[in-house]
Amino acid sequence: MDVRSQVSMVFHLDKCIGCHTCSVACKNVWTDREGTEYMWWNNVETKPGTGYPTKWEDQESYRGGWKTDGKKLSLRSTGKARIIPNIFHNTSMPSMDDYYEPWTYDFKELFNAPEGDDQPVAVPISKITGEQIDVEAGPNWDDDLGGSQIYARNDPNMEALTPNQRLQMMSIERLVFFYLPRICHHCLNPACVASCPSGALYKRGEDGIVLINQQVCRAWRACVAACPYKKTYYNWSTGKSEKCILCFPRLETGQAPACFHSCVGRIRYIGNVLYDADMLPEIANLPDDELVDAQRRMILDPFDEHVLEAARKNGIHEGIIESAQRSPVYAFVKEFGIALPPHIEYRTFPMLFYVPPLLPVMSSKENDVIDNDIDDLFADIEKARAPIQYFGSLFGGGNDGVVRYALRKQWAVRLVRRHLTVGDVTKETAERALAQADCTWEQADRIYRLTTLANMDERCIIPPFQREMAIEMMEDPHTHRSSVGFGFRNAPARGN
Amino acid sequence: MPKFAVVERDYKNVYEKYISYGHLPRKNGLGAHGTHYDITDVHDELVRTNPSRTIDGAEHLSLERARDVANVILVLATVTNGELAWRSYKDMEEKVGLPLADLADGNRNVRVQFADLQAQPRRLLNSPMWSGLTNSGRAYAPFTYNRERMVPWRTLTGRQHLYLDHPLYLEFGEHVPTYKPGPPPAEFADLRFSEKVGPTLELNYLTPHGKWHIHSTYGENERMTTLGRGCDPLWMNETDAESLDIVDNDWVEVHNDNGVVVTRAVVSARIPRGICIQYHSPERTYSIPKSPLRGHKRAGGHNSMTRTRLKVNLMAGGYGQFTFHFNYWGPTGCNRDTQIYVRKLPELVW
Amino acid sequence: MNTQASMHTQQAAHRVLVIALVATGFACAAPLTRTAAAQDADISEETVEYFRLNCTSCHTIGGGRLTGPDLKDVAERQSIEWLTTFIVDPKRVIDSGDADAQALFKEANGLYMPTLPGMTRQRAAALLELIAYESTKEESRFKGLQISDRPLTQHDIDRGQRLFEGTEAIASGAPSCLGCHTIDGTGGFGGGRLGPDLTDAFSRLEGRKALASWLAAPPGLTMQPVFKDRPIEGEEVLALVAYLKSRAEAGPPATKQGPLEFLIAGIAGVMGALVLFDLIWRRRFRAVRRPLVKGTTR
Structure with missing residues (x-):
């Protein structure tokens, strides 16, 4: 048992209001520099939709992530041999058009326009060429089902639905959408790290954060192609690639990452989990629909004595163990079992988990009471606007069962709360729901509190980093806002 | 006989008066929402410490520079001056007969000035002027003050109303908030003179608030325009758009008797047929081409389609909360939907 | 006083005189012989x-x-x-x-x-x-290349062509002529353009002996470094002479190929390479967003 600790995340999608405060926070802090205009280390997508870059989930085109032949993993986009003829031009790399061409407006025109008989206007101009641009793409182009005929209808997850289900998802009064905020998942088996020919990508041992060494990076961009979530980006100005760093300068000073801290909907939870790295090669080649459960098995009980013994033997500090015991991520993922990894079938084993949204469900009531005699208390979930198969494709690796489990448990908690606060659900019904959802009164209460009442101190349990012992103390992250956040003495640049 | 008030005008000092704080607040105190507090001592101290101007021998607080204006506001407001908040609670205690000043206890010596805000945003202090209690880091939630401290609402009954038994409301059938269908399109009477030019569709035009913009604030910077469509688009139904051969991101021209808009279309399944949406309320400063229908002049914005319509109910009075109060209750230009014609833009001219 | 002593003195003086004379003679002769010897010594x-x-x-x-x-x-x-x-x-x-x-x-x-x-x-x-x-000297060491006078055969001409074009290597390892020179009628695109056209070299250099001598030790800033350590020798010279003679006598060829064909062949080669790359990387990433929009809307 090779016990490691990893800082992991949970996003609760029933709470996300799609305000993009997270995106703006990250952009203002980290990607406000020349060369990073098109980068959104944190982006929020509307689902159903094609996201950013457009249709990134289509791995037939983008060729990110791993595939298996049942015995061995191999990267879709590259390999030790294949990288050589493709080293100077990676044939699996998206172009700028698939992200978008960044633009601004010629605001100067409003001041400098000559006297005339009509009002001047600021036209859109490209940030790349400086010329007037016909804006046709952006990082959030299909927001709120805009252009649904083009984008939402071509959401790769729609392929898991029947034609009838697809039709319903686009019909007025039956349609539905939710928001999917995405950052780098700091995977356990990162394809980006595996693909780098220079060895610039690495995963930190103490917390699992994946980073790109700005001195070693040679901008081969194998990582851009290899990441199935497309969360590494090339900086055209410094000639290096960059990615979400999980705000490690903030974490190391006990602060939550910027996107977590600024989240208006309070949907984000961060905490570390202990996992067994030895299990990774065993489960990496399992069939797609077994992967969610397998990854869950890899996450270890931080109260189990065997686990703790192995952890201490591996040099994991007591403070980190104690954080793992208080971790909200462990609760959602392992204890409650209601948080699921995105597209586990890419086999990178992401450590960011989503609680699938209940979304507007059709409720069945009779005489103002949710009927005790209804056989299937969860029929409403099956009739939900977003079909379970959609979530099965997005969060289950094709396994609808794990999604159903997550939704049923949330529904049971809802019935329990309705019983307690409104009174139109009887105790028997609530108990029946709990039993069928594999839940208890205590757990339902914990889920309710963690979902609804938790404040920042309970949502973000940051393990101690002891950085003052490891390296010299960093300065206040505020002072480095919008500057190159890495390489204080030796800034990243071509040739460095 | 209506109430007359005598107002003095000193025309040779108009500009001087424009950039100075008058003496009436010092005399009468300040307040709103039924609150009141005296500011004499604070005002006099401010005249000594902050820039002031002399008009005909009398000293006034200066309002010449923006920073000075900000400081005057901050020092004389209850939400940023703890002593005044306490004073205002004390005054309210007399009116409602309940102990309230404890709500300001911890903050009595807090003063927030402009320089403080420049360094870091500050939380507002508890004040009887606003109905949310924010003690100890609590997030502002409206009416917690009324509910938890039993301070009556400022209505006829002292409670929140769902039912309004005002004769005018009863007559209009709006005494309870029930569904009322919109008027037939012709009643908007905004398409009396407009003509269809080319393939055109008549749609109901709605202008709800934008997802991210509080009117034009926050909407026009590079961040927010990049996270949207880069303009203020017209949201249309898929089938309606198809009938005009319009696809997502095409330019469209929208017009009625009141004005014209030229913008891009967002074609979406979530818009019902017969309706289009343009979120309000941005300025006309970016991404607006010229309108062929209006002699190639710069097109308008979302306000160009709608016009002010007075709502009779809002002129009702003599009933507690329906008393006219400037900026709070009275007739406003409230209707924000109307009918329009939309067509595909024939030529794009900037 | 003339006695035997004076006779001795007279004999001694006489001897000295002879010795002096001979020495002078030698001295006079020495420059001559020293000159000859010095030439042998002085010429480095x-x-x-x-x-x-x-x-x-x-x-x-x-x-x-x-x-x-x-x-x-x-x-x-x-x-x-x-x-x-x-x-x-x-x-x-x-x-x-x-x-x-x-x-x-x-x-x-x-x-x-x-x-x-x-x-x-x-x-x-x-x-x-x-x-x-x-x-x-009777026979100077620079009396010139001893080149045979035998008639030049077709075999010589063929060999000369092979040597010129490099199909047969020059024994010393010298580079073949085609690398820098061209001759009318050589190859599809002619030979190199660095040196002059050698079609008339035989007539310009006046015949076999002259040309052969030239080939044996090509002079000049460009040629000398190339052939200094790798000379063309013996029968090779004769063969090249034969070939150059035949070309000078043949006159210009019927057709002349040149830069245009080279250009066309180049373009064809590039197209071929592109088609090959297109096949090898046929599964490469192509655009996603633009085709999606175009494909769905029009």
């Missing part, structure tokens, strides 16, 4: 080597005319001063209108003697000394 190996490398391609000493005149006893025909000036800058002397120089120029069919690398007045003087010395 370097000068000899220089002559061999730079001069023998066009001149012999006592071997007859090649491209340039036979240099045997040249000092008898012109003054040392004139010769030195000429050697240092032949073109200037010829162009100045000097009658003798002009006559030589005409004789050489309008070929200028090249200005030789590293030529100075001292070197010219040394070379003239060498020429004078060699002129005294």
Whole structure:
């Protein structure tokens, strides 16, 4: 048992209001520099939709992530041999058009326009060429089902639905959408790290954060192609690639990452989990629909004595163990079992988990009471606007069962709360729901509190980093806002 | 006989008066929402410490520079001056007969000035002027003050109303908030003179608030325009758009008797047929081409389609909360939907 | 007093006189023999080597005319001063209108003697000394390349072509001529463009002996470094002479191929490469967003 600790995340999608405060926070802090205009280390997508870059989930085109032949993993986009003829031009790399061409407006025109008989206007101009641009793409182009005929209808997850289900998802009064905020998942088996020919990508041992060494990076961009979530980006100005760093300068000073801290909907939870790295090669080649459960098995009980013994033997500090015991991520993922990894079938084993949204469900009531005699208390979930198969494709690796489990448990908690606060659900019904959802009164209460009442101190349990012992103390992250956040003495640049 | 008030005008000092704080607040105190507090001592101290101007021998607080204006506001407001908040609670205690000043206890010596805000945003202090209690880091939630401290609402009954038994409301059938269908399109009477030019569709035009913009604030910077469509688009139904051969991101021209808009279309399944949406309320400063229908002049914005319509109910009075109060209750230009014609833009001219 | 003592003195004086005379004689003769010996000693190996490398391609000493005149006893025909000036800058002397120089120029069919690398007045003087010395010999070591007079056969011509084009390597490892030179009718696109066209080389250099001598030790700044350590020798020279002779006599070919065909072949090659790359990387990433929009909307 090779016990490691990893800082992991949970996003609760029933709470996300799609305000993009997270995106703006990250952009203002980290990607406000020349060369990073098109980068959104944190982006929020509307689902159903094609996201950013457009249709990134289509791995037939983008060729990110791993595939298996049942015995061995191999990267879709590259390999030790294949990288050589493709080293100077990676044939699996998206172009700028698939992200978008960044633009601004010629605001100067409003001041400098000559006297005339009509009002001047600021036209859109490209940030790349400086010329007037016909804006046709952006990082959030299909927001709120805009252009649904083009984008939402071509959401790769729609392929898991029947034609009838697809039709319903686009019909007025039956349609539905939710928001999917995405950052780098700091995977356990990162394809980006595996693909780098220079060895610039690495995963930190103490917390699992994946980073790109700005001195070693040679901008081969194998990582851009290899990441199935497309969360590494090339900086055209410094000639290096960059990615979400999980705000490690903030974490190391006990602060939550910027996107977590600024989240208006309070949907984000961060905490570390202990996992067994030895299990990774065993489960990496399992069939797609077994992967969610397998990854869950890899996450270890931080109260189990065997686990703790192995952890201490591996040099994991007591403070980190104690954080793992208080971790909200462990609760959602392992204890409650209601948080699921995105597209586990890419086999990178992401450590960011989503609680699938209940979304507007059709409720069945009779005489103002949710009927005790209804056989299937969860029929409403099956009739939900977003079909379970959609979530099965997005969060289950094709396994609808794990999604159903997550939704049923949330529904049971809802019935329990309705019983307690409104009174139109009887105790028997609530108990029946709990039993069928594999839940208890205590757990339902914990889920309710963690979902609804938790404040920042309970949502973000940051393990101690002891950085003052490891390296010299960093300065206040505020002072480095919008500057190159890495390489204080030796800034990243071509040739460095 | 209506109430007359005598107002003095000193025309040779108009500009001087424009950039100075008058003496009436010092005399009468300040307040709103039924609150009141005296500011004499604070005002006099401010005249000594902050820039002031002399008009005909009398000293006034200066309002010449923006920073000075900000400081005057901050020092004389209850939400940023703890002593005044306490004073205002004390005054309210007399009116409602309940102990309230404890709500300001911890903050009595807090003063927030402009320089403080420049360094870091500050939380507002508890004040009887606003109905949310924010003690100890609590997030502002409206009416917690009324509910938890039993301070009556400022209505006829002292409670929140769902039912309004005002004769005018009863007559209009709006005494309870029930569904009322919109008027037939012709009643908007905004398409009396407009003509269809080319393939055109008549749609109901709605202008709800934008997802991210509080009117034009926050909407026009590079961040927010990049996270949207880069303009203020017209949201249309898929089938309606198809009938005009319009696809997502095409330019469209929208017009009625009141004005014209030229913008891009967002074609979406979530818009019902017969309706289009343009979120309000941005300025006309970016991404607006010229309108062929209006002699190639710069097109308008979302306000160009709608016009002010007075709502009779809002002129009702003599009933507690329906008393006219400037900026709070009275007739406003409230209707924000109307009918329009939309067509595909024939030529794009900037 | 004349006694035996005086006779001895007279004999001694006589002896001294003879010795003195002989010594003087020797002294007089010594410069002559010392000159001859000194020439052997004064003419450095370097000068000899220089002559061999730079001069023998066009001149012999006592071997007859090649491209340039036979240099045997040249000092008898012109003054040392004139010769030195000429050697240092032949073109200037010829162009100045000097009658003798002009006559030589005409004789050489309008070929200028090249200005030789590293030529100075001292070197010219040394070379003239060498020429004078060699002129005294019965058979100078620079009597010229002994090239056979046998008739040149088709076999020689074929071999010469092979050597020229590089199909057969030159024994010493020298590069083949085609690398820098071209001849009408050679190959699809002709040969190299660095050196001059050699179609008329045989006639320009006046025949077998001259051309052969030239080939044996090509002079000049460009050719010399190439062939200095890797000379063309023996039968190879003869073969090349035969080939060049045949080309000079053949005249221009019926068709002339040139740059246009090269361009077309180049373009065809590039297209072929692109098609190949397109096949190898047929599964490469192509655009996603734009085709999605175009495909769905129009």
